[in-house]
Amino acid sequence: MTVSRLVIGIGNPDRGDDAVGIAVARGLSQRALPGLRIAETGGDMLGLLDLWAGAGRVVLVDAAGPAGRPGRIHRLDPTAGALPRDLSLGSTHGFGLAETLELARTLGRLPPRITILAIEAAGFAHGAALSAPVAAAVDEAIALITADLREVSDA
Amino acid sequence: MPMPTKTIRVDYLTRVEGEGALELDIAGGAVSGVRLAIFEPPRFFEALLRGRGGAEAPDITARICGICPVAYQMSAVHAIEAAWGIALDPPLRALRRLLYCGEWIESHALHIVMLHAPDFLGFPDAISMAAAHGEAVRQGLRLKQAGNALLRLLGGREIHPVNVRVGGFYRVPTSAELASLAATMAEARETAIALARWVAGFPFPDFARDYEFVALRNADEYPMNNGRIVSSRGLDIAVAEYEGAFAERHVAHSTALQSERREGGNYFVGPLARFVLNYDRLSPSVRALAEELGIGPGCRNPYQSIIVRALETVYACEEAERLIALHVPPAAPMAPVVPRAGTGSACTEAPRGILFHRYDLDAEGSILAARIVPPTSQNQATIEDDLRIIATRDLALSEDVLRDHCEQAIRNYDPCISCATHFLRLTVNRG
Numbered sequence: 054m055t056v057s058r059l060v061i062g063i064g065n066p067d068r069g070d071d072a073v074g075i076a077v078a079r080g081l082s083q084r085a086l087p088g089l090r091i092a093e094t095g096g097d098m099l100g101l102l103d104l105w106a107g108a109g110r111v112v113l114v115d116a117a118g119p120a121g122r123p124g125r126i127h128r129l130d131p132t133a134g135a136l137p138r139d140l141s142l143g144s145t146h147g148f149g150l151a152e153t154l155e156l157a158r159t160l161g162r163l164p165p166r167i168t169i170l171a172i173e174a175a176g177f178a179h180g181a182a183l184s185a186p187v188a189a190a191v192d193e194a195i196a197l198i199t200a201d202l203r204e205v206s207d208a
Numbered sequence: 209m210p211m212p213t214k215t216i217r218v219d220y221l222t223r224v225e226g227e228g229a230l231e232l233d234i235a236g237g238a239v240s241g242v243r244l245a246i247f248e249p250p251r252f253f254e255a256l257l258r259g260r261g262g263a264e265a266p267d268i269t270a271r272i273c274g275i276c277p278v279a280y281q282m283s284a285v286h287a288i289e290a291a292w293g294i295a296l297d298p299p300l301r302a303l304r305r306l307l308y309c310g311e312w313i314e315s316h317a318l319h320i321v322m323l324h325a326p327d328f329l330g331f332p333d334a335i336s337m338a339a340a341h342g343e344a345v346r347q348g349l350r351l352k353q354a355g356n357a358l359l360r361l362l363g364g365r366e367i368h369p370v371n372v373r374v375g376g377f378y379r380v381p382t383s384a385e386l387a388s389l390a391a392t393m394a395e396a397r398e399t400a401i402a403l404a405r406w407v408a409g410f411p412f413p414d415f416a417r418d419y420e421f422v423a424l425r426n427a428d429e430y431p432m433n434n435g436r437i438v439s440s441r442g443l444d445i446a447v448a449e450y451e452g453a454f455a456e457r458h459v460a461h462s463t464a465l466q467s468e469r470r471e472g473g474n475y476f477v478g479p480l481a482r483f484v485l486n487y488d489r490l491s492p493s494v495r496a497l498a499e500e501l502g503i504g505p506g507c508r509n510p511y512q513s514i515i516v517r518a519l520e521t522v523y524a525c526e527e528a529e530r531l532i533a534l535h536v537p538p539a540a541p542m543a544p545v546v547p548r549a550g551t552g553s554a555c556t557e558a559p560r561g562i563l564f565h566r567y568d569l570d571a572e573g574s575i576l577a578a579r580i581v582p583p584t585s586q587n588q589a590t591i592e593d594d595l596r597i598i599a600t601r602d603l604a605l606s607e608d609v610l611r612d613h614c615e616q617a618i619r620n621y622d623p624c625i626s627c628a629t630h631f632l633r634l635t636v637n638r639g
Contacts, residue, residue, distance in 0.1 A: 096274025
């Protein structure tokens with residue numbers, strides 16, 4: 054059986070490294086992988102519940118706050134348990150990604166398999182381009198996602 | 209011995225859209241300073257717009273806010289159309305209003321259930337509230353979905369809609385596509401009514417002030433896309449006269465500009481202002497529901513904005529049903545567009561209150577100057593005044609309770625601070 058696969062890039066294209074999720078989603082779109090749905094979001098995270106409804110395998114790509122090594126990719130697995138509560142502080146929206154994931158868990162609306170790739174940022178200045186180390190991580194993230202999804206479809 | 213001086217800080221305001229912080233100074237047993245710091249990109253988008261074509265303004269400004277992109281798009285598109293002398297046929301105008309209904313429904317449902325309701329019920333957030341009030345949370349999500357369906361059909365995609373253009377739309381929906389949403393909107397109306405009854409039963413703090421309410425008003429409908437700017441103290445001006453009546457000033461603690469009346473004094477924009485000034489423009493059924501819930505145009509309690517938001521959600525669902533039922537296909541998706549030199553202003557009712565745009569354009573239609581005044585910067589000084597009263601009243605309470613009370617008072621205004629970020633905050637162990 055084919056698992057419906059979805060990659061969602063999260064970010065604000067006008068806020069420096071916050072755009073990295075969007076850059077990864079657009080890079081993946083150019084590779085035109087068969088059967089892979091790609092989406093972008095930058096507003097209200099609750100829309101994710103509708104976006105991922107019916108998808109069997111979901112990868113979210115988002116920026117992480119600066120923590121010393123810009124461009125480092127962290128892999129988080131929300132299906133394994135609650136995310137650290139302080140994750141939510143980074144989102145400057147009223148209802149952020151961590152809250153949306155926890156609400157989805159409470160309501161039984163988490164996708165069967167979901168992974169977050171969080172890419173450490175250098176900064177979020179208005180109007181800035183991606184920083185060099187974060188731009189360099191875009192291809193690495195795309196390679197990780199491609200390999201990951203291949204594994205799923207071979208399984 | 210002098211009384212101790214201290215400052216209470218809330219570094220990250222939670223459950224608001226965007227980046228904000230609050231500082232309260234307490235000296236000699238009294239509140240001596242209140243600073244609501246809003247980290248808004250200082251004129252970033254206004255600078256970005258200079259030199260761009262006027263026709264690009266709706267798409268660029270839609271990026272300012274991921275929560276209310278339609279509002280930015282609508283104020284931009286109407287302002288450019290005003291500058292270029294473009295008048296829309298009633299069927300195109302009706303479709304713009306329908307799109308705005310979608311944004312009101314979506315934004316209000318998010319704020320009522322996910323951001324504001326937990327305050328009244330004593331939960332730290334909507335996730336813990338969902339365990340005890342699962343049905344209300346599911347109702348909020350269903351309403352958001354209905355709003356999204358309108359945005360998807362008319363806006364092209366849900367976030368940062370792209371289908372609106374100067375002169376009309378790139379593509380208008382077919383009658384069949386619109387008719388397919390009629391049942392969704394009827395169901396959404398029932399859901400919104402249930403939600404309104406739910407929030408009206410919350411315990412509300414006893415708080416009221418004699419605010420100057422400011423909202424749009426027009427001859428025959430509850431305001432969304434157009435109208436004159438009126439206030440509860442007798443202001444009644446055309447939108448183009450906005451800058452003569454309201455001034456923005458820099459305050460040291462905020463990168464946003466604060467607005468005030470040029471004659472002096474702060475003012476209040478948003479759902480409660482619209483409701484007080486346009487109660488007679490609501491439909492009879494929404495007025496009947498308001499009466500049943502015990503709220504009317506005499507309301508001066510900002511905490512009850514949550515009931516008004518729910519009533520406006522009912523109205524927006526009903527209005528969407530009406531606009532779909534009366535739909536007449538436009539003769540063309542857009543009116544002819546001929547750029548020319550001039551200035552155009554527009555004000556529309558974002559979910560959070562009036563949003564003013566002005567553009568100066570050259571003969572080729574390029575933007576020479578842009579001015580954008582969001583609702584939150586208009587409410588900022590009023591929010592600080594509320595906080596001064598609340599903090600003075602609650603000074604004897606613990607710092608945590610005082611902080612909670614202040615944050616709840618801020619959320620009454622559903623502040624939306626543009627250009628928010630979305631990053632995750634990770635704690636990295638350095639072993």
